[in-house]
Amino acid sequence: MTKSRLEAFSDGVLAIIITIMVLELRPPEEDYTLKSLLALLPTFLSYVLSFIYVGIYWNNHHHMFHLVDKINGAVLWKNLNLLFWLSLFPFTTAWMDHHYMQPLPVAIYGIVLAMAAVAYLILQKELIKAGGPDCKLARAVGTDSKGKISGILYIAGIGSSFVSTWVGIALYTIVAIIWFIPDKRIEKIYRNEED
Template identity: 50%
Template sequence: MEALSDGVLAIIITIMVLELKVPDGHSLADLARSSGVGLLTYLLSFVYVGIYWTNHHHLFHLIKQVDGGVLWANLGLLFALSLLPFTTAWVDESRFAHTPVFVYGVNLLAAAAGYFVLQAVAMRHQGPDSPLRRAVGRDRKGKVSTALLLVGLLSALAPVPVWVALACFAGVAVLWIVPDPRIARVVEAPS
């Protein structure tokens, strides 16, 4: 399952980078004019995919067995992440129009929900003494992330500058750029 997930995430990154446009000229101004927005949207989406990849990898250090529920929950997460090349390209091509930014935010929220469901299904499968349950605890970081994504979504719909929504989405990425230390503590703890 991890190999499939790694492959899907690698393909997602590859598709996103193929969406970048080669500049018409040979100067930095040409790069900024033809690819500047695309590079920014690619960077944010690449960071998100990287965050999910590293946290997924750490998550499965605490999951010793999977069942059908875990497999389907993992596919749900991969489905949400597989939409990132599409929503990223739309944001790029619209030059940060409100509706594409809103849809991008919905995509990010769907990925967050997919990860939450995967985590919850895995904890239920492992039972009440799940090491994953101990690691996740009350999941304040997840709750703050969800709140920031929701504020970003509302901002994308509101008559405020679209950068407010993008700042919320980038803020979530900053929160998660370092792999979840809660899981690392449990993985490293003696049994």
């Protein structure tokens, strides 16, 4: 099977997710002051964090499929699993935005982030299985220390949300920062293949 339709479909879904999230950004209705605009800061920051997460997934998905030669039906379903969890970002972002001082919305936001990470890992493992243990993706992934650290931070963030929502949000932000820094493993393998 070719991967082009899978990539095009995934890109389209991610674009729709971002569009839905931005629709939650609404200007103040009746007040035209800076104070009314500052009241929307939690909404804007929630959007920025989720936008960065979607961007990270799009970037990593693109890089991962750049190294893939073979896909199969299992890969298609695993990709849909990832897209399912990512499609929940607009809902959990809006809920957290409206109730960022409440533990449950912040914890649920973290659970969806963590499940998207698990779904990405499942997809990655299926792609490696389809390509074989010596495929380019398998060599690029290696020990995946960033993934392991992220998992620990997600669990800590979810638990911390019930003590302090700010700590939970801070831990989710740290994970985004870790992944925002480009992962050179895949680019390194790709460059080596070109040489």
